[in-house]
Amino acid sequence: MKLIRRILFGVSLFLATLLLGVLAIAVWPQILINSKTLEIASHFLARKGIDLQWKDLEVHFDSLALLRKRMSLKTQGLCVHVSDSEIFGCSTVLNLSVAVSFARLIPNLIEIGPVLIQDLKWSMGSGKKRIQGRLDLQGSPSQVRELEPLESGEFQLSGYTLLPDRSKIEVRGLLNLEREAKTRKLSLHHFNLKYFLDANFKKSITHSKVAAHLEGELNPQQFLSRVSGLASGWLTQLPRVSFSNCQLALRRNPSPAKEPARAKLQLECPLQLEVPVPPKTRNFFRIPSDLGVLLEARLNTAFPPSIDEVVSGVATAKFEPLLTPLIQGQAQIETHLEGIPSELPNQFQMEAQLGLNAKVHHFENLVRTLEDTVWAVPAPLNVLNGNLNLNVNGKTKLNQGQFPIQISSRLSSKTQKLDLDGLGDFKFNRIQDEFSPELNFNLTLSQVQLEIPRLDWAIPPQLFPDDRIGPIFKSNRETKLESQSAFNYKIHLRTPQNQPIKIVTNLAQAPIPVGLDLHVESQKPLSGVIQVGKFPVEVFRRKALLDHFDIQLAHPIKDSSIDGLLRVDYADYQISLKALSTIDKPRISATSDPPLPENQVYAALLFGRQMEELNSDQAASVGDARAAFADGAVSLASLFVFASTPIQSLGYDESTKSISAKVRLGEGTSLNIGSASPVSGAAQNASAGIQKRLGRFWTITTDLSRSDTGEGGVASAYLEWSHRY
């Protein structure tokens, strides 16, 4: 019993001593925290890798109440170095006052300030990852009352940070803190922060910079901010963005305390974008270099905003109408979004509605404007008048988008017309990091009549560059790589069924109707059909009708299959000239109704006579023409030339696949069209045979019969007149 009493006494004495000690510390905290104990603590911390040094240190405690104390710490030359994390800081002066309440078991911070940090130079990291900066902070509670906690405080903050790449962020601000009235606690969530910041950020190498001025208010119920600033040099496509008086309001929704706090975010921000229009274009199109955009947003978000919480709402970008003498246009983008930004793009739904409308009211003005530029509208389109329209309206999500595109033209001149109507859409899909854009477009040549250059009955000049000749050799692989593109497109170009393109040419009596049904696709050769419809022609000195000429395009283009039919009417029969096979080697056959031998048909076509009435030269020409046509040696262009010109004779050398023709240009005038190669050779010299026709009845014949008998031994040439009967 005695022992128990002694133990109880001892415990009571210990508790009383402990209580007295705590009470003593609460009343005189300088017992525990003073310059000497801090110096001892610094030695202890040094062993833990935290080096704490100062030139002068003074700790002073004020008693606000029995259990409320204010500690004032004044230091000069305070330096901290945490060797593990390479943190270093050194200030000239650091004065800090805080008030703490010991009324509860866990001390409670009830006041901060005044605070004075002068010339705090700090750095983090080392080597290339080192960042450093300077900070000045000064502030004091605006209202200090004895025995009452802090109600508000104002702090001035200034400083800068140098990033590893020597970029610099400067900050100046005024922080205003207020205590939340009900809870009386001093914590971030319960303070009303009024701030204004001037922030500057520069990247010295790229000359990129951001300069912004923010001011606003932050409290547990709302975050209001007004921002003005300028960002430049960050994107080539957008060299400069300036914004003035951007209003951002984030207001907390009223909700039960247990539920996560949500808020409404409202943004209204007028932007001025500098569009990188090339100077020439800008001058010619008179496009302003600045583009005004009004950004608006109505979003539901967490409060305070967090990238790990759901965000939903609508954001809109309204572009200022573009009104230039040449082009008028306007555009608007409306975006609906919902999701968790940190999980973007997977758990984030975003759908944007894009509207774009552009018009060229006077195409002729555009032609004039571009006339002396590299973008000049070429003939024969440069004489057209009228307008062009472009409309793009569509929706896009983060991983996929679709933009319907509509274009139209209504252009015309005295002899030409160009009415196009295009409808299609631009789509894109994104799977992980792969972005696949795709354009599907149907272009209808609603009403088109074009004039091609005035040509002569001769070989047309080379109108397009021969891609076989270039500054470098290309391997097949390089050619394939060139043709591959990340952009997939499918363009369907067609003419309405009864409205083919009309091609006006001096070589035909009437416009040539051409129907198109073409498919232009990425990574695929041009495919589709070109159909030349019925039109009257004069061929072989007779009126004829081109019934059709269809080209089914293939790759390479010379292998495209053709199907053509030309009808020539004679008194007793009709001749049909069919062209089949490929563009490169068109096989031309002639048939008649009622049927005639093919030679008779060619005789009628070439000379307008029956075979029996032809002389030897003409008969041989018939044979040569047949062979040349069947062998694909007569190209379509040369057929056109031959068919349109009175042929006196035609020769074909099957070994060299070359043709020659003598055509009559007028009375007593003839033109010899030969196939002499720019390089001679045995192939050219072999000639078609042992006879060389000179004219209607005349040939040069190399007589081999004498050598056959062996009696003469040499060949002789005879100039012969011959007649078959």
Next chain:
Amino acid sequence: MKFALKFDNLKIDLKRRAFSIIRIVLFSVLGWGISFSIQSQADSFASESQLPNPGPYEQLCDHLVILGSVQPAWTPVEKRLICGDPQSEAWKSIPYSQKKYNIRNFLQERGYLHPLFVPPQVHDREIKVIVGWQTYLTDVQVIGANGIVDIHRKRDLLGKPLTPSILGAIEKWVTQQLQSSGYACPQVSSQANSSTGEVRVFVETGEVQNVLDVTTDSLSDMDSRAFRRYDAFDLNRPFNSNLLTVTSNRILQFRIVESTHFTSRCDSEGVHLFQDMVPGPPRLLTLGGGLSSEGVILAKATWRNARLGKMGSLLDFTATGSSQIQSLNATLNWYFLPHVSRYYLSPFVQLLHRNEINYEYISSTARFGISRTTDEGNVGTILFFGPKLDLYRTLRGVGQQNSKLVSLSGSVLLKSHAFEYYTQNPQAGFTLFSSLDLNNNHFFSDFNAQRISVRGEALWNFKNYDSPLWVIGLRGGFATLITQLDPTQGVLPPSLLQYLGGSIDIRGFSRQELPGPVGGISSFFLGSEARLTQVLPLGLDPFLFVDVGAIGSQGVSFDSPLYWSPGLGVRWGSPIGPFRMTIAHGYQNLDPAHWQFFFSLGEEF
């Protein structure tokens, strides 16, 4: 007024133009300006200070000056596409970028691949075009046809302007080489480096393909299958385009039809041939004139039925006349078998008057026998065997006045396909003719005179260039009589005696000058010639030659002197046949004889 224009590689160009016209339509619709605009952007404008010395000056149109020489000159259509066409509302104005695009294309067509442009300035609206220099072909490589096509054989490529048409010609040449090597349907394309002038030809040969079948036009008066007897090619053997030409030439040589051509189509199995015919009427009357050896004017008249009967037999009556030889010939090639065959009966009758420096006679010959043609390997052969009757009447010179020989005659004519292919421009191949006449004075003949003759010619294309650089020719002949008679006995008619001299054997002596009035029993000659081709302008080919020969008074023996004649000449491949002129000096052993000049049309070595 007649005039002629020459278009480079007409076929290929026309094809390209066909594409061009299609592209005009398409690009006009699609806004063809895109293509040239893009190119225009890539062009660097030249400042005048950078320009090389441009050369001649041409004011092509208002505000456009061409500096430099453009060959050939601009065509009217080209001018319209550069300067605009006042007669066309749509094409009256051509913007600068389009002018530039067109000029660049037109210059590329001519081999000017590096033009410079000075655009119009505010103070000076004039456009200046510096034509620049032509890029020439420096090297050609064929890729994908190793061992099949040797492009270095193509002699006259390097140094030519690099143009689209020359690329077309190269592709065509390579294609032809492949087609003559069994690759019937090769794929050939080319690329050229505009900076270096190098050309690469890419070839996909495909497989060697056999000729599977021939489809021939049907003729009303002849079984068209009979044309197969002229084939230089064989079915189920590799395709060779040259043999098609040889076949056509054979048919045309006999004037069987007016015109014939082969066309071919490939499929996975092989090549199908199609032979087109323009038969014309079968009967042919021909009157002709010309120059033969020694520059003698010839006249010739022929009547021929070239399609006699369903098997296409030939009946020919020909009269030829010159100051030295006049003859009447009747020939029948009678394909007597009821099916297509290369056997035929070949009766032949000839009446001949010959008046040479040393003799004059009239002879009549009647021959009846069977003939056969064959084509084995690269050689075509004509064989003849049959009896022959020769009647001679000597009018002047040695020999009895009238004589008669009944012989059993045989002959072989070998002719390589290459020789036939290059008929009009001899440069390769060989021909060899040999004949044998056997007779006996106990069998309707007046005396024994077994006649043997061999004559041949071979040509080589030195280093096989195309076109040839040097054509080397060798020709020779040997003829002899096996007889107990001596020419001086005055029994043997001059037609059986051997004489030499003239353009057909020894060119340093005049026609039939050697050995003198009394001919020989045996003779031989050997001639060689080296012709340089396509080096001199105007198509003149010079050549050097040496002919050697000898005559013997006994069978298969030769006496002194040895006749020889070095000389030189020139050949001109005129549009109406080859003209040849030679001048040579004859020698008898080392004793000079005289100079001899020959001129001929149509003669080849």
